[in-house]
Amino acid sequence: MLQINQFENEIETVERESLMEAFYQLGKESVCPETPSFSKSGGETGSGGALSLLFRNTPAQRPLQEHTHVSDIEILSLSPDGRYQVQAIPWEAGNSHWVFPPQIIDTQNGNVVFGFEDDLWSADRSTWLSPTRVELKLRKYPGHRGRLGLTVIIECALRTAEYGDGTHIELALLESTLDGMLDLLG
Template structure:
């Protein structure tokens, strides 16, 4: 299965959360999310490690999307991690409201998982 799935659209249709599903284990499908600006075809955000998977994407406004994420196999954060991505500013909010640049998001989340053990 190599087809891109659209997980959600921003309310105004400018941004799209999409994923290319892949089977990490027997019946363990992952949906590594990518956010695309449909006006420019630019990738706003996407994980380098395909083991990150989006359980849910909820648009809070036309430019802000909340992602509920897990990293396979999921034992370090079984309930997942929630982040809010600000597509226009290319920033993310997580935890207690900390804001970072999207370029640092994946390494920050990896650090959070490492601290969980």
């Protein structure tokens, strides 16, 4: 068993080095200034557009974890015209308890339209109401508050959200607003 584990570790190291080389090459060839690129050593060097779907440019602006591979990204839904996609990098919060923190990506330029700072938010469902409006059914792990979840409609083109009785807010305020709603639910 030890030999198998050592072999698997060697494969993971080679995969990680290959992925970093690919990131380096993509960053060199890129023309989009708003996305970080990475050197062969893994350090951030400046801009790189092709990496925008691989790296989060949510308010936290953090790259995917070292052990995360592009194949770990799950596309939850795609807008009818293909312009926007809801994606998540699921993680196991507990024994068979999976959390799907949603991100909405503009596929034309790779920018993140919306993403939660706190990876405890999980999308149970995403339904496109129009080419630019998506309804998300959300819960926050561990789910003891708001057990039925919260529903929000995000207008991707306008960068706004609608919740509750039709109240509209800027996406920058959405996460704190949803946290406040959960506090009220107890």
